[in-house]
Amino acid sequence: EVQLVQSGAEVKKPGESLKISCKGSGYSFTSYWIAWVRQMPGKGLEWMGIIYPGDSETRYSPSFQGQITISADKSISTAYLQWSSLKASDTAIYYCARKQAGEYYIDYWGQGTLVTVSS
Amino acid sequence: SYELAQPPSVSVSPGQTARITCSGDALAKQYGNWYQQRPGQAPVLVIYKDRERPSGIPERFSGSGSGRTLTLTISGVQAEDEADYYCQSADNSGIFYVFGTGTQVTVL
Numbered sequence: 001e002v003q004l005v006q007s008g009a010e011v012k013k014p015g016e017s018l019k020i021s022c023k024g025s026g027y028s029f030t031s032y033w034i035a036w037v038r039q040m041p042g043k044g045l046e047w048m049g050i051i052y053p054g055d056s057e058t059r060y061s062p063s064f065q066g067q068i069t070i071s072a073d074k075s076i077s078t079a080y081l082q083w084s085s086l087k088a089s090d091t092a093i094y095y096c097a098r099k100q101a102g103e104y105y106i107d108y109w110g111q112g113t114l115v116t117v118s119s
Numbered sequence: 120s121y122e123l124a125q126p127p128s129v130s131v132s133p134g135q136t137a138r139i140t141c142s143g144d145a146l147a148k149q150y151g152n153w154y155q156q157r158p159g160q161a162p163v164l165v166i167y168k169d170r171e172r173p174s175g176i177p178e179r180f181s182g183s184g185s186g187r188t189l190t191l192t193i194s195g196v197q198a199e200d201e202a203d204y205y206c207q208s209a210d211n212s213g214i215f216y217v218f219g220t221g222t223q224v225t226v227l
Contacts, residue, residue: 044221104209105152
């Protein structure tokens with residue numbers, strides 16, 4: 001069974017750093033892309049970027065380039081999303097999701113990680 | 120541009136047919152996909168490559184695409200279909216991905 005299990009909810013202060021994780025299981029982690037998607041409170045889905053754990057090729061959405069870092073550790077089948085300095089506007093649910101190589105849709109989603117940034 | 124526009128809301132009575140449209144330049148060059156998101160849950164893929172249905176998705180969900188427009192049809196709507204629906208596409212290089220603005224489906 002394919003599973004993407006994300007790390008738990010976080011509460012942070014503005015200016016703090018954060019790294020959340022997404023562990024894949026039930027499939028070959030290095031053969032599929034992992035995408036990160038943001039959903040701000042009461043809002044729609046936003047594509048942030050994707051990484052191919054096989055070779056760590058990473059592509060960022062222009063809206064998020066320079067604001068986040070996406071990485072992966074294929075030895076433990078885990079992808080990461082990190083911020084160096086959080087803002088209140090980063091408050092959102094963040095989903096990781098799997099995308100097949102050569103395809104343009106997501107077939108499996110993680111359960112989401114709620115990040116709250118508040119002073 | 121890679122924006123995808125959807126109607127904010129669609130209301131439908133149980134047993135009737137709901138149609139949700141999605142329009143944008145990206146759809147003229149690349150397939151579109153649809154996701155269902157029930158309140159408090161992660162999205163679920165319901166249609167991919169314009170009209171393909173993943174295993175486990177009820178047959179009442181169907182899709183079509185023509186030019187710059189993608190359409191999701193839910194035939195014989197059930198109460199459990201009440202959710203937000205998002206279309207999604209990408210550019211041919213696989214660099215730019217975009218979600219539609221989302222449509223809230225209400226079952227009356």
